[in-house]
Amino acid sequence: MLDAVSCFLRAIGARLINAILRLGFAARFFCMVLALSGTSLKRFRLTLREIHFAGVLSLVIIVVSGLFVGMVLGLQGYETLVRSGSEEALGVLVALSLVRELGPVVAGLLFASRAGSAITAEIGLMKATEQLDAMDMMAVNPIARVVAPRFWGGVLSMPLLAALFSAMGIFGGYLVGVVLIGADEGSFWSQMQASVDFQEDILNGVIKSVVFGVAVSWIAVFEGYDCEPTAEGVSRATTRTVVTSSLAILGLDFVLTSLMFGS
Amino acid sequence: MKRASIDIWVGIFVVLGVLALLFLSMRVGNLGGTKLQDPYSLQAHFDNIGGLKVRTPVKSAGVVVGRIESIALDPQNYQAVVSLNMDGRYRFPRDTFATINTSGLLGEQYIGLEPGGDEEVLAPGAEIRKTQSAVVLEKLISQFMFNTAEGGSSK
Amino acid sequence: MNASVSPSLVELRDLHFAYGQRDVLHGVNLTVPRGKVVAIMGGSGSGKTTLMRLIGGQLLPRSGSLSVCGQDVPALGRKDLYALRRRMSMLFQFGALFTDMSVFDNVAFPMREHTELSEPVIHDLVLMKLHAVGLRGAASLMPRELSGGMARRVALARAVALDPELMIYDEPFTGLDPISLGVIGQLIRRLNDALGASSIVVTHDVQESLQMVDYIYFLSAGKVVAEGTPDEIRTSTDPWVHQFVWGEADGPVPFQIPAEPYEQALLGAGDA
Numbered sequence: 001m002l003d004a005v006s007c008f009l010r011a012i013g014a015r016l017i018n019a020i021l022r023l024g025f026a027a028r029f030f031c032m033v034l035a036l037s038g039t040s041l042k043r044f045r046l047t048l049r050e051i052h053f054a055g056v057l058s059l060v061i062i063v064v065s066g067l068f069v070g071m072v073l074g075l076q077g078y079e080t081l082v083r084s085g086s087e088e089a090l091g092v093l094v095a096l097s098l099v100r101e102l103g104p105v106v107a108g109l110l111f112a113s114r115a116g117s118a119i120t121a122e123i124g125l126m127k128a129t130e131q132l133d134a135m136d137m138m139a140v141n142p143i144a145r146v147v148a149p150r151f152w153g154g155v156l157s158m159p160l161l162a163a164l165f166s167a168m169g170i171f172g173g174y175l176v177g178v179v180l181i182g183a184d185e186g187s188f189w190s191q192m193q194a195s196v197d198f199q200e201d202i203l204n205g206v207i208k209s210v211v212f213g214v215a216v217s218w219i220a221v222f223e224g225y226d227c228e229p230t231a232e233g234v235s236r237a238t239t240r241t242v243v244t245s246s247l248a249i250l251g252l253d254f255v256l257t258s259l260m261f262g263s
Numbered sequence: 264m265k266r267a268s269i270d271i272w273v274g275i276f277v278v279l280g281v282l283a284l285l286f287l288s289m290r291v292g293n294l295g296g297t298k299l300q301d302p303y304s305l306q307a308h309f310d311n312i313g314g315l316k317v318r319t320p321v322k323s324a325g326v327v328v329g330r331i332e333s334i335a336l337d338p339q340n341y342q343a344v345v346s347l348n349m350d351g352r353y354r355f356p357r358d359t360f361a362t363i364n365t366s367g368l369l370g371e372q373y374i375g376l377e378p379g380g381d382e383e384v385l386a387p388g389a390e391i392r393k394t395q396s397a398v399v400l401e402k403l404i405s406q407f408m409f410n411t412a413e414g415g416s417s418k
Numbered sequence: 419m420n421a422s423v424s425p426s427l428v429e430l431r432d433l434h435f436a437y438g439q440r441d442v443l444h445g446v447n448l449t450v451p452r453g454k455v456v457a458i459m460g461g462s463g464s465g466k467t468t469l470m471r472l473i474g475g476q477l478l479p480r481s482g483s484l485s486v487c488g489q490d491v492p493a494l495g496r497k498d499l500y501a502l503r504r505r506m507s508m509l510f511q512f513g514a515l516f517t518d519m520s521v522f523d524n525v526a527f528p529m530r531e532h533t534e535l536s537e538p539v540i541h542d543l544v545l546m547k548l549h550a551v552g553l554r555g556a557a558s559l560m561p562r563e564l565s566g567g568m569a570r571r572v573a574l575a576r577a578v579a580l581d582p583e584l585m586i587y588d589e590p591f592t593g594l595d596p597i598s599l600g601v602i603g604q605l606i607r608r609l610n611d612a613l614g615a616s617s618i619v620v621t622h623d624v625q626e627s628l629q630m631v632d633y634i635y636f637l638s639a640g641k642v643v644a645e646g647t648p649d650e651i652r653t654s655t656d657p658w659v660h661q662f663v664w665g666e667a668d669g670p671v672p673f674q675i676p677a678e679p680y681e682q683a684l685l686g687a688g689d690a
Contacts, residue, residue, distance in 0.1 A: 045266075048273050056272045059279075095291050125517070134514035137474050137507070139500040140531045160280025167283035170291060189290070194373070197318055198292040206284070 026222045033151050033221065036144040040152050046145070050153025053122075054115040054217075058161055061114055062107055066165035069102060070094060070172025078177050087183050091192035094173030099196060099205045100261070103166030105253050108212035110165075111158055112245035116220035119150050120241040123224025124234035132225075147225055151217045158213025159206055166205065204260045211252055216245045301351035303387035304332060307361045307374070308342040313397025315363060315372050321347050322364075323376040328353045331374065347374065356381035357389075363397035372397060426451045427584055427616045428473060433482035435468060435640075442468045443640040445482070450584075455610050455617040457627045459662070460637035466620045469637070470588055473618065474508055475499045487583065504532060507582035511589045513573035515561040521548070521572050522557040528579040547575040550612075551605060567598025571605065578609055584616050585609070591623040599623070603630050624663050628652065636662065 040047045077093040123146060126132050132142040170192075177183045196202065220241050227237035312334065321329035329349035337344045349355075358379030365372050376391075385391065428450035435443040442465045450456045460466050471477045472484060475491045484491045489502055515524050525544045529535055535543070548554045551571040561569060570590060577585060587606060591599050607630045610617045621627055627634065628648045636644040636659060644651070644659045651659060661669035677683065 049269060051273050051276070052269045055280075056276045059276060099287060099291065122518075129512065129517070130510040130514040131516055133476065134508070134510050135516075136476065137503055138528050138531070139503040140528075141500075145531075157276075160277065160283070163280055163283040163287060167286045167291075170287075192291055194320065196292045197316070198288050199318075202287050202292045205287075 022226075025226065026218070029222050029225065030218055032143055033148050033218075036141060037148045037152065039144040040149040046149040047152045047156070050149045051157055052153075054111075054119065054150070054154045055157030055161060057118075058111060058114045058157070059164070061110055062161045062165050063168050065106065065110055066103075066168030067172040067175075069106060069165075070098065070169030070174075071176045073097060073102075073169065074173035074176030074181075077173070078181055078183060088187035088191055090173070090177045090183050091188035091190075092195040094177070095170055095192045095196050096201060098166045098169040098173075099201050101253070101257070103169065104162045104205055104208035104212055105249060107162040107165035107209065108158065108216060108249040109246055111154075111161055111213070112216045112220075112249065113242050115154060115157070116216045116241050116245050117238045119154065119217070119220040120224040120227070120238045121234060123147065123150065123221060124227040124229075124237050127225065127227060128229040128231065128234055130229075143225075147221045151221050154217030154220065155210070155213045158216065159209040162209030162212075163206070200261075204256075207260075208253065208256050211256060212249050215248045215252060219245045219248060302329070302348045303351055305329075305347045305349055305355075305385055305387075305389060305391055307345050307347065307391040307394050308337065308340075309345060309361075309363065309394050309396050310342060311396040312343045312345060313363055313372055315345070315374070315397065319373050321349065321374045321376060323353070323355070323378065328376065345374070354384040355391075357383050357385055358393060359385065359391055360393045360395070361391045362395040365397075427487060428618065429483070429485045430469075430473075431483045433469075433472065433484055434480045435465075435472060435477065436480055441640060443472075443479075446637070446640070446642055448635055448642065450616050450618055451633075452616050453610075453614060454632040455607060455619060455630065457619045457621060457631040457634045458637055459622055459624065459627065459634060461622065461662070464637045465640045466622075466637055467588060470508070470586055470618070470620050473586060474506070475503065504580060505582055506584035506586065507577040507580070508586045509570075509573055509577045509588060509590055511592055512566070513561075513569040515564075515569055515573055515576070517561050519561075520557070521553070521559050521561065521564070524561070524572060525576045525579055528576065532580060543579070544575075547579055548572075550578070550609070551575045552601075565598075567594050567601065570594065570598070570602055574602070574605055574609065578613060581613055582615055585613075585618070587617065587619045587621070589621055590619065591621055591626055599626055603627075606630065624665070628663075 073094045074090065077090050078087055081087045081089055081093065123132075126142075126146060132146065135142045135145060174188065178185045178188050223237040223241045223244070227233045315331065315334065317331050317334060319331050320327045321331065329347050332346045332348040334346075335344045336342070355376055356379045358381040360377040360379060362375045362377070363372055364375045379393075426449045428448070430446055430448040433443055433446040433448075434441075446465075446469065448456075448458070448469075458466050458469060468477065472479055473486060473491070475494065478492050486502060487505060489498070491499070491502070494502060515521075516527065519527065522544055525547050526540050529540050529543060533540075545554055545557065548557055551574050553568060553571055553575065556564065556568065556572070561572070564572065585606075590602050590606065594602065603626045606617060606619065609615070619627060619631060628651065631648060633647055634645065634651050635642050638658065644654065644656050646654065651663060654660065654663075658670040660666075
């Protein structure tokens with residue numbers, strides 16, 4: 001009995017220590033990526049390729065999901081608002097929920113599962129097939145040549161994707177609310193403009209998406225670089241990227257929201 | 264060949280993203296809104312400004328004529344001091360009446376200006392003397408309930 | 419310390435290495451003379467690959483000295499290590515071609531990274547290197563379109579792209595059909611002599627190696643257990659070498675890995 005308890009406690013302790021160790025490695029890795037970012041900025045073509053990989057290839061999923069999320073918001077928002085007779089606030093509701101929360105968060109989650117997992121798999125596969133070692137032996141630093149461009153590609157793509165998501169969502173809300181159901185077009189836009197503040201809402205939303213972009217890209221490149229160099233290790237790292245990034249996005253979203261809109 | 268197509272796609276992606284950002288800040292947000300031409304400032308004291316916020320519009324006859332620049336509390340008489348950034352094209356008489364209105368029932372609050380009949384106009388930096396405070400929510404609700412009760416009985 | 423006068427390119431003296439608690443190498447002495455092809459042989463898990471990574475500076479030894487081109491590898495900082503690595507080249511087990519680049523770009527990679535050569539010059543150089551391995555016609559293919567032997571040859575072309583002084587091959591013969599195997603073996607020899615380089619071939623393919631190398635080290639359990647020229651090895655009476663060269667199942671290298679006595683393991687399990 002006592003044995004079981006001590007065994008249990010030891011297991012918890014070991015996991016915690018392991019988690020903290022990994023966090024430390026990840027932090028050191030992050031600093032290394034930043035310190036070795038010179039190449040990816042000087043030879044911007046490397047980063048351009050990764051923007052294509054992380055951003056352009058995520059366009060379809062982001063645009064389509066944004067449209068549908070906005071359409072649902074338009075439908076649900078209208079149903080709710082019409083009961084209290086304030087359906088002219090539909091534009092505000094759709095715009096604020098997208099710009100402040102749904103845009104960055106949902107776009108971040110989609111980005112993590114579409115681009116983040118792909119980045120992890122790509123780097124992990126390069127590690128498993130010794131491509132990273134080969135590069136290192138050719139006196140080319142794989143962090144500078146492979147990891148940093150992917151990191152920056154992700155960081156630069158994410159805010160643009162989140163903005164596209166929000167814009168498409170507002171358009172979707174407009175389609176359902178105004179075109180389909182027939183809420184007043186004038187008040188949809190004018191109330192939205194009157195209530196959505198550039199600094200308070202839009203800038204904060206953009207800041208959120210930048211933070212999520214850094215977090216997801218960091219997790220993705222770290223998991224890829226740190227994975228066990230086997231097929232199984234790569235697949236496990238890919239799963240971990242999606243899980244960890246999603247949790248990080250939701251946790252960070254709470255922290256950022258309370259910092260931005262709390263007081 | 265492959266390089267060029269990557270370039271084009273990244274270009275399209277960046278342009279789309281920037282357009283979305285512009286759309287959000289101009290069309291959705293209030294950054295573009297109405298551009299104020301050679302602005303001047305006015306002051307107004309209110310007993311209570313309710314939920315008024317910086318950058319909300321100042322309207323006269325429904326037209327946006329300025330925006331709220333800053334809000335502070337006067338430490339002497341504990342009134343709210345609101346400074347307005349006004350469009351230079353519009354000048355208002357000295358006896359203009361400033362009220363805090365709400366757009367719609369639960370909408371955003373804004374400052375409404377009702378011009379008086381004075382010959383002289385408010386100079387830049389001048390103070391609007393006649394002001395009316397915001398309607399407090401409780402009053403608003405009781406007013407609303409009173410109105411609907413009345414409307415119901417008259418039907 | 420002034421090792422630049424030494425005739426040998428690589429010198430290992432009493433090298434020890436361990437992964438954590440697990441000892442991998444204890445006391446390896448090894449020399450690679452300039453212009454020679456040296457094979458390091460041993461069974462799986464004998465520390466061959468570790469030895470190779472130590473020479474490349476990817477791992478640090480626990481003790482002992484290790485010099486390449488007269489430089490003390492473990493003491494080098496990142497910058498000096500990278501400068502040294504430009505003078506050597508490593509061929510990985512399965513080629514380790516960059517999967518997102520064409521064959522041409524793979525071979526051009528070291529040139530583009532390390533030289534200021536213009537694109538037309540690089541184009542000509544790459545075709546020369548590919549011609550040397552007989553794959554000029556495959557320049558525009560992607561690595562996934564290549565067979566194992568072709569991929570290995572492309573990797574070889576990439577490895578000699580910057581005319582290295584030292585070539586290190588990690589298991590170059592693994593998983594190849596006999597023809598490809600012979601081709602790779604010949605290429606290693608030819609390139610070594612044409613470049614005036616020195617080569618280390620880490621392998622367990624005895625017959626192929628005996629035909630093409632100048633000197634052989636046998637590694638077992640982290641130690642050099644035998645060494646000699648191919649002729650000496652063929653005629654060696656050392657039981658260990660005999661077992662390895664003729665591929666016998668049992669001998670000094672036991673078939674069974676060390677374990678508790680058989681009867682005890684079977685009966686003990688029944689008791690529990």
